[in-house]
Amino acid sequence: MDNQILAILIVVVQIYCIAFFTNILASRIFSLQFLLVFGLFLATIGTILFVTIGYFALVFILLSLVVALKVKGKSFFIALITPLTTILLLVIISYCIDVFTVSLLHMDTALSENGIAFNMIYFVALIFLAYSASVILEHLFRTKIYKRINRANSIMLIVVLLVIVVTMYVFIYIESLYDFPIAIIRFNGILFATFFIQLLIITLIITRINKNLMEANKKRIQSEQLKRYITSIETISMDMSQFKHDYINILSSLHGYIEQGDTLQLKTYFKNTITPLKTNLTNNQNQLATLQKIDNLTFRATLNTLFTKAKQKRIDLHLEITDHFQMTDEQCTTIENQLAELINQHQNTKLKLNLTPSGIERMSSE
Secondary structure, X not given: OHXXXXXXXXXXXXXXXXXXXXXXXXXXXXXXXXXXXXXXXXXXXXXXXXXXXXXXXXXHHHHHHHHHHHHOOOOHHHHHHHHHHHHHXXXXXXXXXXXXXXXXXXXXXOHHHOHHHXXXXXXXXXXXXXXXXXXXHHHHHOXXXXXXXXXXXXXXXXXXXXXXXXXXXHHHHHHHHOOOOHHHHHHHHHHHHHHHHHHHHHHHHHHHHHHHHHHHHHHHHHHHHHHXXXXXXXXXXXXXXXXXXXXXXXXXXHHHHHHHOOHHHHHHHHHHHHHHHHHHHHHHXXXXXXXXXXXXXXXXXXXXXXXXXXXHOOEEEEEEOOOOOOOOHHHHHHHHHHHHHHHHHOOOEEEEEEEEOOEEEEEEEO
């Protein structure tokens, strides 16, 4: 009876481990209170299923975690890969410990036969190693490469991981049919470690491919932005050349109105022609002066595109930059998003903004 109770406790602890380490890999999206309640639900149903249908109970635990992560807003890739990775880690670490305890300490292959003290030490070691591995992998999942992994690569990685986990449990099931002999435990331990190394190699290859795709896409976007930037600069240059071309005509018109003494026509001409032209030239000069203070050509091109968008919405946009400064890609993205949001929120207005490495500060708006 004591062994049966201990066996049930072992299953409950393992299910809680799956839930907790999945949460770590998913950037701790679940609160502790939710994990305790959700873990109790998984442990209750999972233990009943484990007693009745064996290792197929993992299907229920896996699907429950996937649904919970999707409800919390995680992508399908993260929702599926984090519990699968957790199960893989726990199995490999468990077998490493099993090979050590069975081969060197000559402990029983059934955990429930080794007593409470041994199982406490066993699970402390398991939790420590699994926690350390989960923290390392969690940092990997938070990188841009995994956040922006394309659909084909994500499906390939999920399929590989799923095949490995299923294959491992097929071998574990075969092992259970022979009452977990030491020879098969050692063989499976080596086999599972080989699976893990193969998975690491496949992951590195997929990561490299995805990184190259991201770099190629980034270069394509930069090229398009630079083309728009060059086109816009050419437009500004043409506007200034046009002003020089029309300069004599403007002076002639002003001279004619002055000679005629037509003050009303002179004011109207000045208001409809000179003032807008002056404003346009001043804005072009300010825009060029602002862009010249930015060393990042890609960011300069993006800002120029936003200037054009502001003009289309009749926004008189002034960006104040005190001096040249270097910015990281993350800082550039933050400023681009802030400026784009401000332009989307306004129309037929005047915006005066101060541009700093930390972001955009609004100085005034009319």
